[in-house]
Amino acid sequence: ExxxxxxxxxxxxxxxxxxxxxxxxISGHDNLYWYRRVMxxxxxxxxxxxxxxxxxxxxxxxxxxxxxxxxxxYSTLKVQPAELEDSGVYFCxxxxxxxTAYEQYFGPGTRLTVT
Amino acid sequence: xxxxxxxxxxISVVEKxxxxxxxVYETRDTTYYLFWYKQPPSGELVFLIxxxxxxxxxxxxxxxSWNFQKSTSSFNFTITASQVVDSAVYFCALSEAQSxxxxxxxxxxxxxxxxx
Numbered sequence: 573e574x575x576x577x578x579x580x581x582x583x584x585x586x587x588x589x590x591x592x593x594x595x596x597x598i599s600g601h602d603n604l605y606w607y608r609r610v611m612x613x614x615x616x617x618x619x620x621x622x623x624x625x626x627x628x629x630x631x632x633x634x635x636x637x638x639x640x641x642x643x644x645x646y647s648t649l650k651v652q653p654a655e656l657e658d659s660g661v662y663f664c665x666x667x668x669x670x671x672t673a674y675e676q677y678f679g680p681g682t683r684l685t686v687t
Numbered sequence: 688x689x690x691x692x693x694x695x696x697x698i699s700v701v702e703k704x705x706x707x708x709x710x711v712y713e714t715r716d717t718t719y720y721l722f723w724y725k726q727p728p729s730g731e732l733v734f735l736i737x738x739x740x741x742x743x744x745x746x747x748x749x750x751x752s753w754n755f756q757k758s759t760s761s762f763n764f765t766i767t768a769s770q771v772v773d774s775a776v777y778f779c780a781l782s783e784a785q786s787x788x789x790x791x792x793x794x795x796x797x798x799x800x801x802x803x
Contacts (some may be wrong), residue, residue: 612795627789681732
């Protein structure tokens with residue numbers, strides 16, 4: 573069974589540019605999460621989808637970040653315009669239905685560098 | 688508020704030494720889950736263990752063992768006879784039932800160096 577995949581693995585962009593990160597969850601997982609780790613700090617929750625609906629986006633830092641999950645399958649996280657402080661590793665995770673929702677499987681992460 | 692503290696930023700040991708990674712958590716919920724994840728140099732997060740708040744039994748898996756103590760709100764992780772391949776960043780994490788178990792709170796991580 574394929575795990576959570578993320579694309580790209582690494583992205584280097586200039587301040588002010590736009591970047592779109594993609595996450596493909598494990599097939600059949602309704603729950604999809606985005607997290608990020610900035611500057612060696614703790615990994616922080618960004619948001620949670622249940623199928624195509626945003627369940628909790630309390631961790632989104634500001635309106636420069638836009639997450640979508642078309643058709644309840646893959647998800648994208650767009651940063652527009654990117655700022656220096658957005659540099660970090662963005663992790664995606666997925667989990668099954670409610671009873672095992674806490675068992676989250678993480679992707680390899682996308683390392684974003686904003687220069 | 689929920690919080691996970693990993694006071695050790697970096698630990699360096701020599702191969703075959705035992706090492707314990709500390710984790711202290713804060714939560715007001717009575718039902719919660721605790722986790723340990725490993726992040727090797729390749730970058731992905733590898734799930735190691737999950738514990739729910741009602742199960743205080745310690746667990747051993749090969750060279751890994753976990754000591755969960757609710758009285759001190761700690762969930763420490765011990766690697767016995769460490770190996771170079773254990774070098775990684777280790778994250779302790781907490782998920783509260785109140786939030787549906789969805790929002791996982793991570794500690795800052797402990798970077799473990801195991802020297803040959």
